[in-house]
Amino acid sequence: MKRSDLNRQLSRADAAGVWAFTPASFSALLGGIEPAYLKLMTKRLSDQGVLIRAARGVYVNPNARSKPPDARRRLLRFLRPREINYVSLETKLSEAGAISQITTALTCMTTGSSGRFETPWGAIEFTHTDRRIRVGTDVVVQDDGTLEATVRTAIRDLRRVGRNLDLIDHEILAEAITEEENDHEQQSHRP
Incomplete structure (x- = not known):
């Protein structure tokens, strides 16, 4: 997936108030991704700072405006x-x-x-x-x-x-x- 497409999907989710993801919800956001590739993708995206790994199986969009103060x-x-x-x-x-x-x-x-x-x-x-x-x-x-x-x-x-x-x-x-x-x-x- 192109970075621009990913950013568009993250922005759309943010506009709907979604700032954190589980692997299942992140896969659904991107139209369904094979679990092995999804694991590799979320690791790569968190290494690049596109996502923040909050805990095992929980990722946060650091640029989401909908992310709550606490x-x-x-x-x-x-x-x-x-x-x-x-x-x-x-x-x-x-x-x-x-x-x-x-x-x-x-x-x-x-x-x-x-x-x-x-x-x-x-x-x-x-x-x-x-x-x-x-x-x-x-x-x-x-x-x-x-x-x-x-x-x-x-x-x-x-x-x-x-x-x-x-x-x-x-x-x-x-x-x-x-x-x-x-x-x-x-x-x-x-x-």
């Missing part, structure tokens, strides 16, 4: 596509101020297998959970479509996995839970 969060659905994933643990508690340290990895819970992915935008760490996840109660859908734990769920998850419990500021944690629940209550009373 690409790392939006990669969750590509890394564990058939599972429920939500931002929780140290990441959520750090954002709420209940943990004073800023996390280096984006910490998430998943119904899939545990694992860690090193991406160009930072590490993503998945921890497995068997718990039933209730959207709207345990987790909320963010504007960008990602799921995020409530502060109460994040502390429950952290206690269950038993790590970094000594970093919790219990006073700020209680305030964060109360504030979040008050916000949720106010939103539920709006017409």
Whole structure:
């Protein structure tokens, strides 16, 4: 395929809001490519900087205008596509101020297998959970479509996995839970 044709297809995908690809979606974008050639092609294109290899089997168009500001969060659905994933643990508690340290990895819970992915935008760490996840109660859908734990769920998850419990500021944690629940209550009373 000519580079100009490829650029045209990537631009068309970008205009439709597609900035990341799996091998299957990239093959479909290009009209169907034999798997062995596709593997060679994606490697060559990532070596040339046309694509960025975000993780095994996930590629990003670095020039896509539709690429979100926080690409790392939006990669969750590509890394564990058939599972429920939500931002929780140290990441959520750090954002709420209940943990004073800023996390280096984006910490998430998943119904899939545990694992860690090193991406160009930072590490993503998945921890497995068997718990039933209730959207709207345990987790909320963010504007960008990602799921995020409530502060109460994040502390429950952290206690269950038993790590970094000594970093919790219990006073700020209680305030964060109360504030979040008050916000949720106010939103539920709006017409």
